[in-house]
Amino acid sequence: MAQGERPARHIRQPSRITTSAIATSSNDSKQRAVKPPSPRDAATILFIKRVLCSKPTESGPLTEDEISERPLEELLPPLTSSNEIDLQLYAIISVILSQFVQIWYRRITPDSDFVGEVVQIIAHCTRGLEERLRHVDLEVLLLDELPKLFCTHHDAVQIARDAGRARYTSSAESHVRSIYHALRPHNALSPPPVDEATSLVQDENEVDWSQLLVSGIMPLLLPPEDLSNPCLDVLVSEVFSEMIVHKAVLGKVSEPWLLWESVTKVVHIVRPRLLKESSFTPTSRLEQFGLLASADSTRHDDPGARTGTVNTATFAFWSSLQYALVVWTLLRAFVIAILHASSIQPRPKRVSRETEASDKTQIMADELADGPTKNAIAEERPIVSMRMWSCVERLTSLRHRMPWLTGSLSLLQWLSLHGPGQMCRTNGALDRLLSAQVHDRLLNPALLPPILHAIRVAVFPDNVLAPPRVQPTNAEVDEIKHECARRIVGAIPEPVRTYYFGTTEIEIMEKDVENKLDIFGDEYMNKHLIVAAVELIVVRLFPELATPMSTA
Known part of the structure; x- marks a missing residue:
């Protein structure tokens, strides 16, 4: 089917994906629409136009000047309801078409409508996929x-x-x-x-x-x-x-070393500062070569510097003040969160595609006879009782290391769901607050464009296919696993990991984490x-x- 025989292009509708960065006023949206792209996005747009927009469109042929002046939204059909996501997806599509398709297709035929046909098909698929994604909880x-x-x-x-x-x-x-x-x-x-x-x-x-x-x-x-x-x-x-x-x-993706490398990169992105090994660097050449004792060592060598009743009382006072401030800050944040949760909308009830109008009568009859269906139970499950917490417990082996803490958390979970007030029940105050935090920090569509850009840069550096990764040897695989364990241990705060592992030896901690990483070793x-x-x-x-x- 030729490109000219296709229906007219779809007009981009207003975005149905809400993000915290999108303002509600029309003036701000207009300013964002005319905002010039960043240098990185400008180079990406130029590459996309060179690969996908160099062919005649339905309105007739376009010159290079017209292609460079017109925005990308007018030249290509929308893939999703977000322009930022479309930019990254079109960049990936451009690399794939230029590296894997156009190289051999141009040798067969000079057909100029092939790229447009592929783009139209991909746009149809992505829009349908996005529409289905809205029905998924x-x-x-x-x-x-x-x-x-x-x-x-x-x-x-x-x-x-x-x-x-x-x-x-x-x-x-x-x-x-x-x-x-x-x-x-x-x-x-x-x-x-x-x-x-x-x-x-x-x-x-x-x-x-x-x-x-x-x-x-x-x-x-x-x-x-x-x-x-x-x-x-x-x-x-x-x-x-x-x-x-x-x-x-x-x-x-199933390769163990690739999974360990991915974990290492995620830890590096989340906690980059804690990965640097702290070491004392002498400030003078005499201290560097050990010819002059530093001020810290002199102070520690003084037996009367940190002894005595006055120093003990001072240390106890400042420690108590610090703990009091921490407790006050946590209580204040908890109260503010509870007050803010009252204004959060209840969690939306997702209606799956399985519950069509013709099946609703049968589903209601089944619920009356046998109770709620599995889908209804899953939709009404409070966040506190979801299996994410069991997954974290298995990853950390918390039940074997600190059974007292696991029992205390289980008791708090039961009290929050079945105790007085049922604070964490479905659509309760804390449940709505947790749901809002999940959507803002984990399911925020604004996080998707940077992720797609990172994937494109990793797989297609400089818009070309990266050279194939050489299969690492057994020694290199062991080194990758050890590096992953080292990064994980380094990302944990020192007081927490000391209590968790029950030791101050870093080597023992890393060995313990390596044994836990063997869960992905096959x-x-x-x-x-x-x-x-x-x-x-x-x-x-x-x-x-x-x-x-x-x-x-």
């Missing part, structure tokens, strides 16, 4: 359902390793994989790769699962007129199933977690696939 998905998957994976890994510790043979690893697969079987990962023959069979099942997943999603996203094109169907299905799902998601078991997470996300976005995927 991201709060429950990220804080309850995905952590539940990780808790199940963590428990299965622990059971499999405990059962395989008795085997000190070369087949111990395959035995652990077999036990894990018996606990969490999946057709795509059957049979467990214990030898070369089973590895080949498992890889074929993995390819079949990837093709089945993509073939189920494509009819729900592609335009109806493009579904009858067998060439497009084969091309898109093969690219997504083989390159993205099979090789990238299941092949690369590629095959990581694939189980990734496949389960992908299926969960796909089912939430496309409820039509729930029955086929559950029986697959």
Whole structure:
């Protein structure tokens, strides 16, 4: 289908995604609309126009001056309801088309409408995906359902390793994989790769699962007129199933060293200052070579400097004052938060696509007969009782290290849900406050453009494909894991990690964290977690696939 035969371009509607940075006045929005882009965005826009806008549009051919003067929103169809997200997505699309498609397509035919056709199809898919995303309860998905998957994976890994510790043979690893697969079987990962023959069979099942997943999603996203094109169907299905799902998601992301490197980078972004090792640097050359004692060492060597009743009383006074200020600050913040929570709107009730008008009568009858359905229970679950907290407890092994703290927190959780006042009940004061904080800090759409930009820079530096990563050796993998443990220990405040690990030895702390990182130490078991997470996300976005995927 030629580009001129397509319907008119969609006009960008006002953004339905609210962020804290968007003001409500029309004057501010107009100022933002005419605000010149930053130098980084200007270079990105120029690259996008050179790749995607160098062909004639529906209104006729455009010159290079017209393309450079007109805004990007007038030249390309909207991908989402946010211009900032569209900019980063179009940059990624431009790199992919220029590096993987146009190189070989131009050798076959000089067709100038191909890029426009691809852009129109992608825009149709992204708009449909965004519309479906609005019907997904991201709060429950990220804080309850995905952590539940990780808790199940963590428990299965622990059971499999405990059962395989008795085997000190070369087949111990395959035995652990077999036990894990018996606990969490999946057709795509059957049979467990214990030898070369089973590895080949498992890889074929993995390819079949990837093709089945993509073939189920494509009819729900592609335009109806493009579904009858067998060439497009084969091309898109093969690219997504083989390159993205099979090789990238299941092949690369499941590598333990890649997961450890990702954790290291996240810790570096979140706590960059605590990662620097603090060391005392002498201020004079005499102190540097040990020929003159510093003032601090002299003061510590003085036996009367930090002894005596006066110094003890002074230290106790300032410590008490410091603790009093901390308690006062926490109480003040708690009271202000409670007062502010009364003005927060209740959590919205998400209506899934499964509850169509024709099914509402049956669902109401089922609720009257058997009580609330699982979907209704999940939507009404308070944040305090979500499985995110159980996931954190498993990651930190808090129940084994500090059972008294785990018991105290469990008691507080029960009192907040079932005690007097029920402060953390669904749509209670604290529940609405926590929900607002989750949406502002975790689900804020303003965080997506920087994430997409970081992904593009990491995968496509200077708008070209980065060289393939060389598979690290065993020694390099151990070094990556040790560096990840070192960063995690360095990011924890010193008083907290001293009480948590029960020691002041940094080496013991790092060794303990390395043992905990072994939960991601097997590629095959990581694939189980990734496949389960992908299926969960796909089912939430496309409820039509729930029955086929559950029986697959």
